[in-house]
Amino acid sequence: MTLLKDPVNGEEGARTPEAGQGEAEKGRAKEGMxxxxxxxxxxxxxxxxxxxMTVSDAARFADLSRPAARRCLLTLVELGYLAHDGKFFMPLPRMLRLGSAYLSTSxxxxIAQPLLADARDELQESVSLAVLDDGYAVFVARAEAVRIVSTGVKLGGRLPVYCSATGRVLLSDMTEAEIRRHLETVEMRPLTARTRADAESVIEAIQRAxxxxxxxxxxxxxxxxCAMAVPVRGRTGVIEAAVSVSAFxxxxxxxAxxxxxLPVLRRVAQRIERAL
Structure with a gap:
């Protein structure tokens, strides 16, 4: 049995197997961590x-026990990814390395970045490229328009697929059955009075896209x-990303x-497709 020092409360306690850990380990590949x-x-x-986030927040968001969440947070603090003020854990700049690994190797x-910049200059609005990831549209490239008040979307930001133009485009290659299965894994809730947040209306919007x-x-x-998005297709014809513009x-x-x-976005998408 190993003792673990806990910097959060200064207490020392024994590591003990968490409830259900044995079953979880059985279902995980031997090489898994x-x-x-x-x-x-x-x-x-x-x-x-x-x-x-606090320890309780981390346990809830990541679906972990409090001891497991605490150990993970403390490890991330030790490695320089998070800061800790005694109650809250906050990201440090080193966290950027995780996202830059994809951006620098993909x-x-x-390919998209200079083309997005051209579209931004022509439209005088922010233009982005996003890919589908676990129920979200994730922005992997973006050309930001210079304005006093920005639209709030940043590189690496995520938007729910069910109520975003980008997300609907990214799902538009799927069959209705595939879309339904996908939406079952997503919590749909109205963000405004105009949000489509039920499966039937979302599927209708995706099919229209x-x-x-x-x-x-x-x-x-x-x-x-408001936002508009168009698909970017790979060499096999499958949608790989979406180009979008957002504005007030x-x-x-x-x-407008x-x-x-729309013609500008379609031109950008075609230029990206030719370069892939």
Missing amino acids: GGLAKGLAIIEAFGASITR SLPQ RTDGYSLSYDELEVGM SGRVSVE LEQSF
């Missing part, structure tokens, strides 16, 4: 809406915000999005 999986679950819980963001070749989101994620709905109308913005 349960501790690493737990730590990554906590890292992934941080985001724009969760900038700090050709997709590198497939037919039209683009998707619109207007005041669904946040009141006053008071400044850009639906007509469809008439002026």
